[in-house]
Amino acid sequence: MDFVFVQLLTGLSSAAALFLVASGLTIIFGVTRVVNFAHGSLCMLGAYIGWSVLRLLPRDPSGFVFGVLLAAAATGAIGLAIEIGLLRRVYRAPELLQLLLTFAVLLILQDVTQMVWGAADLTLPRPLWLRAFVRIGDARIARYDLYPIAIGPLVLGLLWLLMRRTRFGMLVRAATENRQMVAALGVNEKILFSAVFALGAALAGLGGALSLPGGSANLQIDLSVVVEAFVVVVVGGMGSLPGAFLASVLIGVLQAFGIVLLPKITLVLVFSVMALVLAIRPQGLFGRRAASAAPAEVFTLIRPASAAVKWFGLAALIVAAVAPFFVGPYWVSVLTEAAISVLFAASLHFAMGPGGMPSFGHAAWFGIGAYAAGLGLRIFALPMEAGMALAPLAAGLVAALFAACVVRLSGVYLAMLTLALAQIVWAGASQLVDLTGGDNGILGVRPAAWATNPKVFYWLALALCVGAALVLRGVLFAPFGYALRAARDRPLRAEAIGLDAVRLRLVALTISGAAAGLSGGVFAYAKGSVFPTYIAVGKSVDALLMVLLGGVQTMAGPIVGAIAYTGLFDALLLATDFWRLALGLLIVVLVLVFPSGIAGMAGRLR
Amino acid sequence: MTISRRNVLAGSAIALARSGVALSPAQAQGNAPIRIGEINSYTAIPAFTLPYRNGWQLAVEQVNAAGGVLGRPIEVISRDDAGKPQEAIRLAGELLGEQKVDLLSGGYLSNVGLAIADYALAQKRLFVASEPLTDALVWSAGNRYTFRLRPSTYMQAAMLVEEAQKLPAKTWVTVAPNYEYGQSAVKWFKQLLLAKRPDVTFIGEQWPALGKIDAGATVQALAQAKPDAILNITFGADLTQFVRAGNTAGLFEGRAVVSMLTGEPEYLEPLDDETPTGWIVTGYPRDTLNTKANTDFVTAYRARFNAAPMMGSVVGYAMIRAIVAGIAKTGSVDTEKMVDGFKDAAFDTPFGPAYFRAIDHQSTLGTFVGRTGTKAGSHGTHGEMVDWHYADGANYLPDDATVRKLRPAAD
Amino acid sequence: MTLLAVEGLRKSFDGVHAVAGVSFRLQAGEMLALIGPNGAGKSTCFNLLNGQLRPDAGRVLLDGTDITGRQPRQIWRLGVGRSFQVASVFASMTVIENLQTALIAQAGQVFRFGRPADGYFRAEAAALLRLVGMAEQGGQAAGVLAYGDVKRLELALALANDPRLLLMDEPTAGMAPAERGALMALVRRIARERGTAVLFTEHDMEIVFSSADRILVMDRGRLIAEGDAASVRADPRVRAVYLGEP
Incomplete structure (x- = not known):
């Protein structure tokens, strides 16, 4: 007593x-x-x-x-x-x-x-x-x-x-x-x-x-x-x-x-x-239902890419495709990571931008994808092709279940719940030692024989990740994307023209989770190992930084942001012991000077 | 405009790549430096890794002042992994691919060590892990290309059990951070102690999250079990909180405490005048270890950095000594030759001589086992290790047959 | 033909009776205005009809079908269009994309992920724009339209399912006086041509008297008068409520 x-x-x-x-x-x-x-x-x-x-x-x-x-x-x-x-x-x-x-x-x-x-x-x-x-x-x-x-x-x-x-x-x-x-x-x-x-x-x-x-x-x-x-x-x-x-x-x-x-x-x-x-109680114990909490956000017009942007994108893709002939193995691995980041960022943008569902825990899907690949190998000895297919399936499935529970929440509460989920997944990954190997992770996640060559693997990653990112982009310009954006822009109006916002967001979160899962699966094979750090808070913040760096309210944003952030982070990490200070100052400058992100800024200059 | 600039960039990249290829044979011939790639968690775990960096810097300077190895100076190219294994792998690629290093080294966190080791296996390049303690590094996940310097969790547990089994205590509780290091330290300690003392029972365990110990509640929960003895695996900020709460609550009074790593200056010094006395610990009695190897090291270190060395400093220093000895024994920096040459390579450290075991690539570097005590100094009372002795790592490893079972990967 | 029948609708918030037993009928092609002073319960009544609120008691029948307490999107499917008090359109789209989205929703083709939505229902959307007099503005961003145009776009959105019933909550609020008459004339023309029934609330009495076939007057949650412009104007209870006459 x-x-x-x-x-x-x-x-x-x-x-x-x-x-x-x-x-x-x-x-x-x-x-x-x-x-x-x-x-x-x-x-x-x-x-x-x-x-x-x-x-x-x-x-x-x-x-x-x-x-x-x-x-x-x-x-x-x-x-x-x-x-x-x-x-x-x-x-x-x-x-x-x-x-x-x-x-x-x-x-x-x-x-x-x-x-x-x-x-x-x-x-x-x-x-x-x-x-x-x-x-x-x-x-x-x-x-x-x-x-x-x-x-x-x-x-x-x-x-x-x-x-x-x-x-x-x-x-x-x-x-x-x-x-x-x-x-x-x-x-x-x-x-x-x-x-x-x-x-x-x-x-x-x-x-x-x-x-x-x-x-x-x-x-x-x-x-x-x-x-x-x-x-x-x-x-x-x-x-x-x-x-x-x-x-x-x-x-x-x-x-x-x-x-x-x-x-x-x-x-x-x-x-x-x-x-x-x-x-x-989605609003917390003593919270008010967030009627006044959400200030009417001003959404900027989204346009399909102009011809110039399309040509530029195509040129960039061709450059990316032939790059391995001109650069050393390290840069090939950097490009591989950039391609993976593009999909990771695009998947967050999909939910957060057009879907209007911010997330502080997007790494959950990335990590589930990576662990699906790793566990598939460890338990069922799945080959790479199956592992990479399992990654988006597993992440998409968990995302669908999660979405079914939380999709009615809005704004910051939804973001915090994704954080909670990511923390639970992270804790599971590090504490279910017998299953996941705990903090020591899963090692030896090697690509299939035909993809062992780093160049070949890069092309595979490029095809899968940039391909999937482009598919996501396509979905946003398809009827589903319009409807999703309508439900974000004006929820009541969307309901009044017959749109089911809950179902739209559920499907969007599932697609977003699956896409992030694919990026995690590819990442697992690119690194050769899977660790709980893939699900850590920092990884979710990375995704946010990429999307915000590129600009949430643009369609090219996540792609530009992912490449810029990957390059920036890698360069700073190599350049200085004080990379956190440098990165922090850089973010300050970006937020204060380019609040609409790089792509948003470029769009304005055009 | 854009296109032409791209061409220029691509062109220079080709030139760079070619010049890299062209240089390598020349390097091997002449007296260009031997390049050691080094990766560690400098920003994530600065309390340990900054003294560690000083340690390897000192060793590099001493080696080069003495003429280097194989007639060539050595050079360390160091990278910060930010505490993430995925970054460590990328940086390992950068060191091998861009910096053309001859071997990889470093690591503090176990998962970073394992990630680099796995990458080293995939790339077939040598990796000398300095600090990671996880047993997996040389056993379950051990591979041909990975060597490890520090005594592992198993070895430290075995050293502590040697003392713990002499205690009359019959009932034990454990407190350990809830991650791999804590889990495997508790597992080995229990297993080894029970083997020696079947009469012992473990009646309680606490698993605070790393860096987030709820010290008051943890201490009360341990006290509630009324154990004869306590095994502590927490360290750093958690340890400080645990000790303070425990002192106030009287948790340690009349109880034996066995505590891993607590004798290392990094963790002992913050305890200050609250250092509990009589704990059985592993660590580094820097100020009372009067061997020539240690006093020379401490003197040189103080002269160079105007600070006292920590355990991390010893590890960094010994890592370079071990690598240099391995290269000297091999007579080459060819990876496959080094892997064979590093086996049984003997080297000197501030703790005394050690070598890399051929059977599992674990070095026999040991650590000191003793008790905690306090000493009144000019800045008030502070903790120190007393009644210590050196536990040679070679004596705390399982027999060869067991090791072969624990290390499924051949070679 | 009775299109909408409302029977004994009630709704209270924290014990306050916002709508306390409202019943009325609306014929196809008829324009019915719902008026009353601030706080009379008009908006609550509207939200009970469009599905945003669930009534405590009473029934709403649309062409004989009980739609009481259904979701807004289900009510839309049954052919009810709606405009909001504060005009509400999709700001991240162009004018024509707004309408294409509504038409896609109407056709049940929302969950399509491939072909760009740009190619869906262009002609139908253009026709709706012509109907509301915005044929030239299809490519403009909906977020930067003049307010009058936003109101017209909203009307076009509400017409996208070729509704049998239009619910318009203060359709001319915030518009310049000159534009108001034009918009309501447009609504009236559509109601006549298509046989659409219109229920609207309005503050501007001139608009009410000039465009409504019939007028309902609400006060403190109840209907206090009903009839054409002349009879409502003459009703002593209405005068009491509006003018403070005894």
Whole structure:
């Protein structure tokens, strides 16, 4: 019995820590509608700044409190600088462009933090008062772990007072519920947004600094925190503070008992909870049905390629086809990867652009395709041809099942559910060791004898991937593509002319998944091995970057974006140790200067 | 305009490719550098890989100052795999195809090591894995072209079991990161300990996700089982959190703890004054290992980088020493000859002499087994390894018949 | 011939009776206006007819078929066209592509993945454009049309299934006064030529009185008057609602 109580307390304690970070994220989203990928980075900065500050301060409680608040304030100031310098410029841009920008901030802060504080984990010695504990039965529980249980509700209470009792709070709530209203009230939107972002950043920084006594300032905080905070915010209902609190408690306590009962599935547990909650309440626990949340997006006219573009494309294809005669084996492998990327990006674009279904977890389909090929070989000794056929079938099948469950959701919620699925698939791939080989992956996925020559394999990849990408493009200009776009442009109008949006999107997601699965299958044979990293968050982000780089609202976008991103990434990785910084800065420039992507830009120049 | 520029580009690519082909024989004749391709997770795991890079840089400088090998200097072309095996494979292709390296080396993450090893097999080129610990690298997925330097998970488990079996403890719990390294470390430790001590039972296990330990809850769950002893496999940021939570909760009081890698400076130093005492660990007692090999290494390293070497530094340094010794023994950089020449090639390391076993291409480099202690220094108390001894890797490998069974791929 | 029969339609939101027992009939070829002050329940009533909302009670019969609570797209298939209060067309397409999409949907050829949609129903789409007087604008982007043209395109979309019944929620809202008369004249002509029944709501009384055959007046969820322009104009309850007369 004591044990249950103790475990409940530790669960509540980590829930409170989670809430601090998630509350900042949810406030920022509520007001600015920005999904802040760099939120974990702000938390990490809070930890590092806290480390620097607290070393210099007396180690008594008052010094600690002062230092932690100072770290939170400094993080808030950094958040303010990020908002004014970058985010302010993209509030009117599509939400995925904002996401891309915050991802760039994440990349930049990773390298900057390492440059400033070094690579090693930094720990602060704990004075005695931070090591104190209380006894509950046999168990000893850290007194420091009990403070957050009070701090969490305290912060919730203060935020509640701020939101309910001050003019600032009233404006924040007004902005959360109705963007136009704020402008109508004659409020300077810019100052409000900046203040909210700074507040959110300060809360993240507070969470980071408070984590120091229990651990260290280290370079992994950013990614591990941001994914969990996302889950909390989505489960709680995006923009809802009480929702974030309840979700934090739910997840914190569930984890505390989960590791006792099912220690091996901790990775899957959180995402399964998220999937379950969203399946029952798509808007999250306290979220509103996103009626006002979706600002009427302006969709630009899509035209079939002009003759000039077609000739250019044909010329590029011919150049690509004869390239292996002129370049060495490494460049042939780079071209192979580019061809695979083209299909991977085109498949995401298919769902996200014309389909209007953004995805943070597109790597799920890619990975399922790759594993279908790998497992086909490992279990049934399938030849390459069969493996490559199985890849799109498997991915398409899972995509169809998934779509049947979630296709009614919209926007960010759908995107988060795809992320949850990708995480579950990833966890499955790395934990079902007997089946998948776990993290060590599946090796020896070799092409058939006739395709062993890298040049031949490249031509095969080119034919399959660019061929499939062109088929996808064709589908978008066929009746199905028109109908799909109609359902995205104006859902109610589409229904009123007899279009079944749910069925259209289900089929679109299935096609998209199958196409991504094919690219994954080809990738498996190109690399000769399959690993869980193919399904990692980073791979999904790659796909997003490619599509956004090329331009979502164009048909050539994914193709141009895939080639540009593959080339860019490879070049940066070879050129500098600080490729994350360089890539981040480059994304910033692209988003701010070419918001419609490369292809969109080229289209405008024409 | 576009067309003509394309032609120029394509033309220069041909020229480059041809010049590459033309150069190779000339390189082999003259004293052009021997090129070692190196891939590691520099941005993904900087805490380990940056000291590692310093280590191999120091070794390269020393080797070249002493006249190189086969009368030729050595040169390392290094690449960052960003922590992804798929990038590592592409970069391996770049190193072989564009940089014309004579062999591949490196790797920290097990899956990166396995990916490069598999690629090396497909390309029939030599790969000397430095750091990856997974047993698969030389056993179940072992191949003719892959050699591995560091003592594997199995070997480290065997070293720890040698001490653990002497403990009176009968009931054990384990805590390990939930990925391949953690899983196989626990598997081997259980298997080897149970073989020696059938009276022992494992009564609980915790599998925190790597980098995401919920330390408070994990510690309470372990304490709840009331075990006699604990096996810990967590490291890095997880370890710091685990130790702090465990200290507060009194988890380690009156219990034996056996802990893999914890004696390595990378992981021990962040524990600071919270370093628990008396844990049985593997690691590197840098400051108290007074052999000439180590003190020379530490002195040179400090002089060059103004920092103390880490375990990673030793691995990077020893990797170059091992490669150079292998090439010297072979007398050539022809891949097939090197593969045969590296077998039984002996080399010196800061830990002492070692060689690559012919049977499974595993080096006999060992590690140190000891206990954790604390020492008061000028910057407050910090952890160190005490009562340590060197465990030579050669003594912690299964017998040849077992190895042949574990390594199905011939040769 | 009675085309649409509405019987005892009810809908409430959180206890508020938005539509509290509405019944009426509509003949083929007839133009029926539904008017009333803001909040009278017109839009709710419309959304109950077009399938966007499900009524709490009551029935909607289209040519004898019960369509109560059916999906909007099913109602479309039964020959009901619809325009929205805020004109709603597909912005990522040209004007003619908008119509081709509607015609493809009408023909049940949505799930075709090969031949470009460009080749589908060109002539039919062009005919619809001519009907609404937009023959020259087929190649323009629908997203950048003048508002009056958007309204006309929407009308063409609503006509794509050659409907028996047109439901138009404020068809002239947001248009310049000069354009309003022209649009409603067009609707009236179509209703006459094709025998299409039209039910519309409208704020502009002049439009109502000049184009409707019959007028329904709603207030607080109920029908309070029904008849031709003259009788409605004279009805004291209507005057009370609209003019605040006792």
